[in-house]
Amino acid sequence: MPQWIALSRTQHADHSYLPRQGYTFAVNQAVAPVLLAELPKLLPHYALGFIQQETGYQAVALLSLDGQNNLYLHSDGRWLGSYVPASLRGYPFTLANTEEGQKALCVDQAHLSEEQGEPLFDEAGNLAPTVQRTVEFLNQCEQNRELTQRSVNALAEAGVMEQWPLKLERGEGQEPISVNGLFRVDEKALNALEGEAYAALKGGPMALAHAQLFSMSQLSQLSERAKFHAQHATQEVPENLDSVLDGVDDDELTFDFDS
Numbered sequence: 001m002p003q004w005i006a007l008s009r010t011q012h013a014d015h016s017y018l019p020r021q022g023y024t025f026a027v028n029q030a031v032a033p034v035l036l037a038e039l040p041k042l043l044p045h046y047a048l049g050f051i052q053q054e055t056g057y058q059a060v061a062l063l064s065l066d067g068q069n070n071l072y073l074h075s076d077g078r079w080l081g082s083y084v085p086a087s088l089r090g091y092p093f094t095l096a097n098t099e100e101g102q103k104a105l106c107v108d109q110a111h112l113s114e115e116q117g118e119p120l121f122d123e124a125g126n127l128a129p130t131v132q133r134t135v136e137f138l139n140q141c142e143q144n145r146e147l148t149q150r151s152v153n154a155l156a157e158a159g160v161m162e163q164w165p166l167k168l169e170r171g172e173g174q175e176p177i178s179v180n181g182l183f184r185v186d187e188k189a190l191n192a193l194e195g196e197a198y199a200a201l202k203g204g205p206m207a208l209a210h211a212q213l214f215s216m217s218q219l220s221q222l223s224e225r226a227k228f229h230a231q232h233a234t235q236e237v238p239e240n241l242d243s244v245l246d247g248v249d250d251d252e253l254t255f256d257f258d259s
Helices: 037-041 129-157 187-190 197-199 204-231
Strands: 005-007 031-033 048-053 057-061 093-097 103-108 162-163 166-168 177-179 184-186
Touching: 005 093, 005 204, 037 129, 037 204, 057 129, 057 204, 093 129, 103 129, 129 204, 166 204, 184 204
Parallel strands: none
Antiparallel strands: 005 103, 031 057, 048 057, 048 184, 093 103, 162 184, 166 177
């Protein structure tokens, strides 16, 4: 797990950071938080759902069958997919809440260095250009995350969430695997809402609800990826596994999800 260190001009002016090399940090990540803005990019490649946390539900993309092995990740850290969820692309940086209710730029301690890497600050004490670009990306993601969370909360308040008893096939000779702890939109409950309650979900909440329902057709992605990894465990896996599983191009630090 990352150990986040809040960056300070006075404490870290002479420090550097080690850029992310692939996505190895997500090797055991079973889900990835998702944003409303990236739904069109996610839908062709990910099954979406919700998990329950202390503060409520969170919209996520499913990455694993067993909760331990990220099926979108190669052993060398490459992301085996056409689109990487935005929540993973800012690493090794993140924005964290301070006690004063503000956002602080943090870096994973494992990527903080006094001897090598890329500079965190320039000679004038400002964030280095590459770091500043990451901050802008994280800020845009944070703004959309708040909008996404409001949409998730609206669905929960409307009473259209239900537990998702998900079972997926793993191939001949293997028992189906149960994926626990997931929630989904109850389509019957959604369609049964009366006019005013239904209209209240217009916009983000309804877009998220329909995206989650439509995305369930991508559940086969997880099963197919599990089979592919098992069959090619000792072979070189293509850099873009979606080239085998009907893929497109990747994005990096950009918030232009319509491009």
